Amino acid sequence: MARSDLLIRGGRIADPAGDVLLPGDVLIRDGAIVEVASSIDADVPVLDATGLVVAPGFIDLHAHFREPGQEWKEDIASGSRAAVAGGFTTVCLMPNTVPALHDQERVRFVMARGREVGLADLRVVGAATIDIAGSKMAPLGEMAQAGCVAFSDDGHPILDSGLMRRILEYAGQFELPVVQHAEDTGLTRGGAMNEGVIATRLGLGAMPRCAEDIIVHRDIALLEITGGHLHIAHASSAVTMDLVREARERGLQVTCEVTPHHLFFDENWVASCHYDANYKMNPPLRASSDRDALIEACIDGTVDAIATDHAPHLPDEKEMGFGAAPFGVIGLETAFAAAVTVLLPHLSLPRLLRLFTTGPARVFGFDDRGRLEPGLRGDVVLLDPEAEFIYDVASSASRSRNSPFHGQRLRGRVVATVSAGRLVHGGGNRLH
Amino acid sequence: MIAESTGLARKDLLGLEELTAEEIRLILRTAREFREVLDRPIKKVPALRGLTVANLFFENSTRTKMSFELAQKRLSTDSIGFAVSTSSVKKGESLRDTAQNIEAMRVDMIVMRHSESGAPRRLAEMVDAHVVNAGDGCHEHPTQGLLDLYTMQERFDDLRDRRVVIIGDIAHSRVARSNIHGLLKLGAKVGVCGPPTLLPMGLPELGVDVYPHVEDALAEADIINVLRIQLERMGVPLFPSTREYASLFGITPERLENAGHEILVLHPGPINRNVELDSRVADAPGSVILSQVTNGVAVRMAVTYLLAKTRLEAGHGAL
Numbered sequence: 001m002a003r004s005d006l007l008i009r010g011g012r013i014a015d016p017a018g019d020v021l022l023p024g025d026v027l028i029r030d031g032a033i034v035e036v037a038s039s040i041d042a043d044v045p046v047l048d049a050t051g052l053v054v055a056p057g058f059i060d061l062h063a064h065f066r067e068p069g070q071e072w073k074e075d076i077a078s079g080s081r082a083a084v085a086g087g088f089t090t091v092c093l094m095p096n097t098v099p100a101l102h103d104q105e106r107v108r109f110v111m112a113r114g115r116e117v118g119l120a121d122l123r124v125v126g127a128a129t130i131d132i133a134g135s136k137m138a139p140l141g142e143m144a145q146a147g148c149v150a151f152s153d154d155g156h157p158i159l160d161s162g163l164m165r166r167i168l169e170y171a172g173q174f175e176l177p178v179v180q181h182a183e184d185t186g187l188t189r190g191g192a193m194n195e196g197v198i199a200t201r202l203g204l205g206a207m208p209r210c211a212e213d214i215i216v217h218r219d220i221a222l223l224e225i226t227g228g229h230l231h232i233a234h235a236s237s238a239v240t241m242d243l244v245r246e247a248r249e250r251g252l253q254v255t256c257e258v259t260p261h262h263l264f265f266d267e268n269w270v271a272s273c274h275y276d277a278n279y280k281m282n283p284p285l286r287a288s289s290d291r292d293a294l295i296e297a298c299i300d301g302t303v304d305a306i307a308t309d310h311a312p313h314l315p316d317e318k319e320m321g322f323g324a325a326p327f328g329v330i331g332l333e334t335a336f337a338a339a340v341t342v343l344l345p346h347l348s349l350p351r352l353l354r355l356f357t358t359g360p361a362r363v364f365g366f367d368d369r370g371r372l373e374p375g376l377r378g379d380v381v382l383l384d385p386e387a388e389f390i391y392d393v394a395s396s397a398s399r400s401r402n403s404p405f406h407g408q409r410l411r412g413r414v415v416a417t418v419s420a421g422r423l424v425h426g427g428g429n430r431l432h
Numbered sequence: 433m434i435a436e437s438t439g440l441a442r443k444d445l446l447g448l449e450e451l452t453a454e455e456i457r458l459i460l461r462t463a464r465e466f467r468e469v470l471d472r473p474i475k476k477v478p479a480l481r482g483l484t485v486a487n488l489f490f491e492n493s494t495r496t497k498m499s500f501e502l503a504q505k506r507l508s509t510d511s512i513g514f515a516v517s518t519s520s521v522k523k524g525e526s527l528r529d530t531a532q533n534i535e536a537m538r539v540d541m542i543v544m545r546h547s548e549s550g551a552p553r554r555l556a557e558m559v560d561a562h563v564v565n566a567g568d569g570c571h572e573h574p575t576q577g578l579l580d581l582y583t584m585q586e587r588f589d590d591l592r593d594r595r596v597v598i599i600g601d602i603a604h605s606r607v608a609r610s611n612i613h614g615l616l617k618l619g620a621k622v623g624v625c626g627p628p629t630l631l632p633m634g635l636p637e638l639g640v641d642v643y644p645h646v647e648d649a650l651a652e653a654d655i656i657n658v659l660r661i662q663l664e665r666m667g668v669p670l671f672p673s674t675r676e677y678a679s680l681f682g683i684t685p686e687r688l689e690n691a692g693h694e695i696l697v698l699h700p701g702p703i704n705r706n707v708e709l710d711s712r713v714a715d716a717p718g719s720v721i722l723s724q725v726t727n728g729v730a731v732r733m734a735v736t737y738l739l740a741k742t743r744l745e746a747g748h749g750a751l
Contacts, residue, residue: 275550320526322548323549
C-alpha cells in the first residue's frame, strides 16, 4: 500500500522521552515507523517538515462522538475530522451514546465505523454498568475481548460504593483502568457552575468543588482494598491533585487527566461571558487557585494526560439559558494550542508533548504508539509551536460549535497529521 | 410634565448590579412624578404613544405582569402579551428563536420573565429592542428592587447608613440580589438573615453582613425586607418545616416589639401568611406592603419611559 509509505523530512524531532529537539527524518513503511535518523533517503512520498516540529500523533483519552444516537451533534466521520485537525491520531470514545456502549457488538460497531472513516484510530471506553445506569455491571470481559481500552460510566459517576468496589476488582483482572467521572451528584443537583461568589452574583446553581474531592477520596480508599487501576477523568480540583500525588506515593495505581479548558479558563469567565453556555461544562470551570494547581500538576508530572472531553452540542441546545443548557464543550482542535499557550512558558515542548503522547499511552496501555521509534504506528504530527492565531470556531470540522475558545488568541498550530503513514490533515503543499 | 431632560443611557435594564447610583436615583426621581399621575382621576399620559411592547412571561406571574401591563397602559404604549405558559414555546424553543421572532414583529421593547438566570441578558444581546428584566431565575428582579428602594425612600428620605436586613431564602431569591446591589449603591448597610441552608456562598465578598439570628437582625435594622419562603427546591427540602421556619425566623409583632425601635417592614408578595410574616404585621396600620404594589406601577412606568425616551429622541418617534 503505497499511500502508507512516507518520509517526513527536514523537521526537528521532539522525542517526548527526552527533553530536546533534534533535526531528523522519520520513515514510515506500511503504516509503521521503520527508521528515525538524522538524514534518511528513500524512494517514497516525502512530507517536507522544514521549519516544523515533528512529534508522535496525539492520543485523546476522552471524547464524545455521539454516534450512535445523536448524530446531529457529531458523528464518527465529523469527530474523526476534528480529531486529526487537532493532531489526534488516537481517540478513545466514551460510552454514553444512545444506546450506551455496554456490550461487544456496540464496541465493535464504533471501532468498525472508525476504520471505515479511516482518519484516526478510534478506541472505545466500554460502559462500566448496563445503560450507564449505575446499577448492574456490564460484561467487562467480553468488551475487553472486543478491544475496549477502559471502563467508565462517564457523564455519570459510579456512586454506589459497593458497585464501584466490584468494578475496580473485576476490571483489574483485564489490567484495564476504571475511569471515574468524580462527582457526588447529591451536592451538584441543579448546579450549573462552580460554587462561590460568582455563582451567587449570577444566580446560577452551584456545584461545590468538594463534590469531586469526595468521590476521588472514596475511590482511592476503595483502591486500597481492590487493587487495579483508577483513572480520574477531567480532574478540576486542586484537592484531586494532592490526593493523586499522595495515593501514588503509597504505591496505588492512580492516574488522572485534565482538560485544556480547565487549564485555560477559570470561573471568572462565566461572569464575563454574559451567560454564554459555551462556558458550561461538567466539572465546571473552577476557582483560579484550582486552575493554578492543575498547571502546577502538569509541570510536576502529577497529570498524566491532557484529554479533551470533546462534547459536542448544537447552538440551539446551548441557547436554552445557562442553567438549562447541556454541559460540555468541543475541544479536539484547540487542545494543543490551549496547552502551548498555557504551559509552554513553564514546560519544554517535549515535556508538554508527553501529556499528549507517552502520558496517555501509558494510562490506557498503548505500547504501539506515543513515541517515534521503529516498530510503532506511523502516527506523526507536524507542529508550529510559535504560530499565533485567533481561533474561529466557524473553521471547526465538528458538527457543533460549542467552543469556549472562539475569539481567543492562541499559540501553537497543528500543521499536518499523519495517521498510520497517511497524510490525513493539512500538509498538502508539503507533500512531494 | 416630566422634568428629567435625559433618559437612561443604556438599551436595557437587566439588573441593578450594572446600574450606577446616579441611574438608580434618576429612575426613582422619575417614578415619583409618575406616582402622582396614579392618583389622578385620569391615570394616563400620552408619553409613549406608538411604542410597541411585548410582555414575554416564560414563567408564571400575576402581579408583576399586571403591574408592567398597567404601567404600559398608563404611558399609552401598544402592548402585546405572550401567553407562554399555554403555548408550545414554553419548552424547547431556544432564546435565539424567540429573539428572531420578536425582531420580525418589529417590537420596540421586550419585558421578559424567565426561569433561567441570564436569559434576558442573552436576549438583549440578540435584539435591537430594549429588554427589561422582569425577573430571571435566581439572578435579579430589578424593577422589584427599585420599587423596594422607592418604598424605603418614602419613609427614610436618604438610605445612606440605614441598616436594611433581607430575611429569608437569599440563595434562590432574585429579589434579594437586586435589593443587595441597589441598597449598597445608595449607601445603605445591608444584612441578610435566614437558615444557613438558604444563604449562598460569598455574601461577605459582596459587602453583605450575615445575621444568623433574627433577633440580632431586628435589633440593628431600620428596615427589613421579608422574602417569600418555599419549603423545597427541586424536591430537596431546605429546612425541616414551615412551622419550624416560622418559629425561628417568622416576623411577628412580638419580635418587632422586642427590637425596641420602629422597623419598616417590606414584603415583595405574595405572602405566606403566618410563615415568614405574621398577618398582624402584614395588616398593621401603616403597613407599606400595599404601597409597594402601587409604587411598583410608578417605578415600571419610569423604567419604561426612561429606556424608550432615548430611542424616541433619536428619531424613532415623537414624544
